[in-house]
Amino acid sequence: MACIRRKMKTIVFLHVLSTVVWCAPPRCDPEDDFLGRFCKEPVPEKPKCMDIMMSYCDDMSYTHTMFPNILGHRTREEAELGPEYLLLSVADTLLNGQCMPDVRLLGCSVLVPRCEKEKMLKPCRSTCEAVRRSCQHAFEGIDMAWPYFLDCDRFFVSDQEGCYDPLEDLRVTQEEAQASLDFVPQDHHTVIQFSYHSNSQMNSLLKKTAARCPDISTTYSIGRSVEGKDLLVIEFSNNPGVHELLEPEIKYIGNMHGNEVLGRQLLIYLAQYLCSEYQLGNHRIQTLINTTRIHILPSMNPDGYELAAAEVQGANDHENEEASYYNSWTLGRGNAQNIDLNRNFPDLTNIAYSRRRHSRFRSDHIPIPDSYWFGKVAPETYAVMKWLRSIPFVLSANFHGGELVVSYPFDLSKHPQGQKMFSPTPDEQVFKQIARTYANAHATMSGNNSESCGNFGGQGGIVNGAQWYSIAGGMQDFNYLHTNCFEVTVELGCDKFPAEEELYTGWQDNKEALLTFMESVHRGIKGVVTDVDGNGIKGARISIKGVRHDITTAENGDYWRLITAGTHILTASAPGYTKAMKKVRLPARMQKAGRVDFVLQKAVDKPDLEEDFNIPSMGTYERFDPYNHYERYVSEQNQNREERLEKPWWWSYFSRAHGSSPTWLLRTD
Ligand SMILES: *[C@@H]1O[C@H](CO)[C@@H](O)[C@H](O)[C@H]1NC(C)=O
Ligand SMILES: *[C@@H]1O[C@H](CO)[C@@H](O)[C@H](O)[C@H]1NC(C)=O
Ligand SMILES: [Zn+2]
Secondary structure, X not given: OOOHHHHOHHHOOOHHHHHHHHHOOOOOOHHHHHOOOOOOOOOOOOOOOEEOOXXXXXXXXXXXXXXXXXXXXXXXXXXXXOHHHHHHHHHHHHOOOOOOOHHHHHHHHHHOOEEEOOEEEOEEHHHHHHHHHHHHHHHHHOOEOXXXXXXXXXXXXXXXXXXXXXXXXXXXXXXXXXXXXXXOOOOHHHOOOOOOOOHHHHHXXXXXXXXXXXXXXXXXXXXXOOOOOEEEEEEEOOOOOOOOOOOOEEEEEEOOOOOOOHHHHHHHHHHHHHHHHHHOOOHHHHHHHHHOEEEEEOOOOHHHHHHHHHHHHHHHHHOOOXXXXXHHOOOXXXXXXXXOHHHOOOOHHHHHHHHOOOOOOOOOOOOOOHHHHHOOOOHHHHHHHHHHHHOOEEEEEEEEOOEEEEEEOOOOOOOOOOOOOOOOOOOHHHHHHHHHHHHHHOOOOOOOOOOOOOOOHHHOOEEEHHHHOOOOOOHHHHHHHHOOOEEEEEEXXXXXXXXXXXXXXXXHXXXXXXXXXXXXXXXXXXXXXXXXXXXXXXXXXXXEOOEEEEEEOOOOOEEEEOOOOEEEEEEEEOOOEOOEEEEEEEOOOOOOOEEOOEEEOEOOOOOOOOOOOOOOOXXXXXXXXXXXXXXXXXXXXHHHHHHHHOOOHHHHHOOOOOOOOOHHHEOOO
């Protein structure tokens, strides 16, 4: 046969692809001659229709096939031994049931193509393209390339060429199943599956969601966890991937403690909801997305989640544990190095406390002390810090579980021994308002609810972090003291790992709060600081008289300042420019942020050196990881792991004692 060269390992480049090209009878490629091989006419054979007899393909809509198949396998045995069939047999497991049986049936239509009247029929390109559109993300979710043999252009043909639809029967069955259900099926856009999602399911769902709403959504990774999992963000904006002048940016972070999981699920649902509702023309959602850039990181600690989920699963399997036990479990709270990420940020609050008596000290943009880098910095913490410094976030919420309350900075007590003590920031009034925005819009948080753990209803469902209990190195304090972002911590309920049946209720209770909170970023004031020629000034300071906390302008001179209603005196300043001052009155009920722009004149004399030499030097804000401590630390930790990481986790399914490994499954991008 012409295909013996399939076995010639020495010239295997693009092994599988080449097999296909060279073995597809009766073509004779010029390359064959180039490689010194002879191109024989295939031995005249009389292929006949035969029974399919391959277990993973036994539910096709037809019963007869023919060899050689579309890939050039000469016999059923050869097809069965190939990596293509192996993939089809494990795809259900690898993809967690996603896109099944569609992908499998599609693959079978190439591996055991339909045969009628001793003629082979080819599957339709349009079917292949539809499956690829909806399932490519499932493969991306597990870092697998789209299988070469499902290449729609190569192995599938058009209507005109007499194709058949290999998924035809499947569609009929699905429609029948739908029709037999009692309720009226909802528009498919709005169907959210209220279940838990594994890390790979989550990532693939986020990518799929972004693909469904490409005009308003995109995904990006801010880094990797200890075990190499992507920290995947889904973004919504009318111009995804770009900061627009004066458009405020907001972030939601879930699952920082891996065993606190409701927030993670809510954020996954929220992403789907935003995409669907925008497409359905929901005016409120369109307005929100048209005017806001929203970043959602459902899981900051995917490694911890995996541990926690496995433990809960184990308990469920034994069926002898009470659901309430979940709360006492802390497995998966930390990351894979067992670092509590909400204690792992630079403790700038202590610095703020130690310097607050200096009259010129301002509690913002405090540099990270070099000493921080000598400690253990988790890769998840590092990724989030870099993220915070790269985007001009205005507002943020960090979702936890175990209580039902919104806590706001400071988290570190000003009490010298760290005892519980009310420890407000200079923006106490603003933070209270932000916290109330969520709590009041939540179904039960601010009321006298019956939840056994809810001790905060009497105080409106909000609490100053340090008054509750003091922590150092928390994320919300870091946001406030190092960046322009105001972050609060939302505790979503008593149960850290609720039963799956409770996820829908959780969504109902929080949906309005999630939306209202995002909308509230359009409060206070915003504007642009420019020079006289209209060029934006980056890094100009916006100060409010009486509040020792400045906001700085972003790349193009735009800024956002969350403030409460009332009269405020604002100052804009920048090195090399004279100051400008404005008095503004902010009415109590404003639908959007008041616009206050500043034009700064070049200073004629020397720049106003505001250095107060009584304040000990703090280093500069620009210094981030100055000696590459973190990088070095990570590369040491990773030296062995790199080798393991080289191949994805599912590779072991395909590495066999002999025979070729399907390197076409590895992504090359
Ligand atoms: C949002 O923007 C899109 C695209 O520009 C536009 O079609 C839509 O009408 C806008 N919706 C609202 C409510 O502003
Ligand atoms: C909650 O209970 C307290 C005392 O029992 C009461 O003073 C308060 O008005 C109640 N608040 C709400 C929102 O029902
Ligand atoms: Zn927590």
